[in-house]
Amino acid sequence: MIELKNIQKIFYKNSSEIQALKNINLKINEGDIFGVIGFSGAGKSTLIRMVNYLEQPTFGEVIVNDQNLSNLSPQKLRLLRKQIGMIFQHFNLLESKTVFENVSIPLLLEGTDKNTIYTRITELLNFVGLASKADAYPDELSGGQKQRVGIARALATNPFILLCDEATSALDPQTTGSILQLLKEINKKYKITILIITHEMNVIREICNRVAVMEKGEIIEEGSLLDIFENPQQQTTKNFIRTIVHDEIPPVILNTLDFSNKNKLVLKLKFIGENSQQALLSEACYQYSVQPNILFANVTELQGDILGHLTVELNGTPENIEKTHQYLLQKNVGIEVVENGNHNNCTNNQSDS
């Protein structure tokens, strides 16, 4: 549906070059809620604007619905843009117009007749839950309500893609949650493909099925939601995940551990999907007479899947501890041995759920 091929974007400013995007390759399939995460300045905003050609690539191709955007005439490009909705961090509503007028603008541009506009806008305002605010002005609305107006406006022309440019970054966590649920509903009900850029990992966790991580103008990692959370490769990705999934042993506990004792071993276990629902650890400990001491535990829900983090101290003979370790490895549990407070990644982290 959307394909970015070898995209480069260079901005020229006062005779110096700024490379905003480097060799971007990305494919977004129909029905995806695709999330692009990165710190500010990573090039996300430039990237999302490639899709509706608000920014044009210096090199490379943008393909939307089998159309190469560089080949489109200005008229054809405008027609395509009507099929691509966009919402913004700061909503970009007309302050001088009511909610109803704001939402009807895309239809006015098309010369739609008044009755059709009235029916369509009433339906949209009902859908986003703002029917009672039709005659209000934007400055009378909360941030969440403004974004709902933005969403209704973006949907007015029945687009097949919705671009979300940091759509929840100006909202409080609770409002963010309700806007994300609305986006999910739009994806399901209207079968609209959604591309989201954000710097908030919880946005990715809540609604995205595919994720790309951007850093310094490049996509450094890409995969399904579970792939990324389960087995992040890049440090930046790990840092982002750490903002919402805590798997660090609190320092207070770490200081009490004796790493030189051969009869003790500290393991960080990662359970995913099925494994998270089985009593693997207690089974192993029972089988090899090892005493587990749970130091830290955390469970994260990833849209129906479960990601569990567990840090345990195993107490027993060195041989039995090793057997337990091996048993857990066989069961596809992600394991890190904690030594001297450092996590030593020494295992098959490739556990499939």
Next chain:
Amino acid sequence: MATITTAQIIKAILETLQMVSISLLLGALGGIPLGVLLVLTKAGGIRKNTFMFRSLNNLVNIVRSLPFIILLVAIVPFTKLIVGTSIGTKAAIVPLIIYIIPFIARLVENSLLEVNQGIIEAAQAMGATTIQIIRYFLLPEALGSIILSLTTATIGLIGATAMAGTIGGGGIGDIAISYGYQRFNTEVIVFTVFILIIFVQCIQNFGNHLAQKARRH
């Protein structure tokens, strides 16, 4: 009043109103599009055109540098060509329009630049044409501010009409100068200035009121 009659005052008020309203109307018709063009062709505008922007920008600056009294005299042949005479109220209106167009253009440019760039981006993302962006986004969002700009321009015009007396344009300002200032008649000066104050107050209040309404529609 010792030296001027009520009929003279009424005539002068009507002359001022005539000069101000006609030159404001025609000045706005010229100045608003010029202001829009300046914003569109500016670096970062949606129809960037450096040559056009520089030309218009310089033209606006040059005309605005001319003191009105100089402009008034300098374009006498042009005025004669347009209205067939170089004296009287009609003749004063031509230089007033030339004077006010770049002034309005500059004020409108500033008003339009205040419009949130994000709104223009949203318009482009909706597939709006340049004309639609001006009609549905730029002008409605800037309307309140443009009305205040026109109010400022109107008051500027009242000031300029005082000098229209030089070519027999008449008006309140002319009475203030020729009957009051030049004949050392303090009473006339005070009286005419009082009328001008009422004019300016009314226009400013009316402008503020309209601008307030425009921000909500």
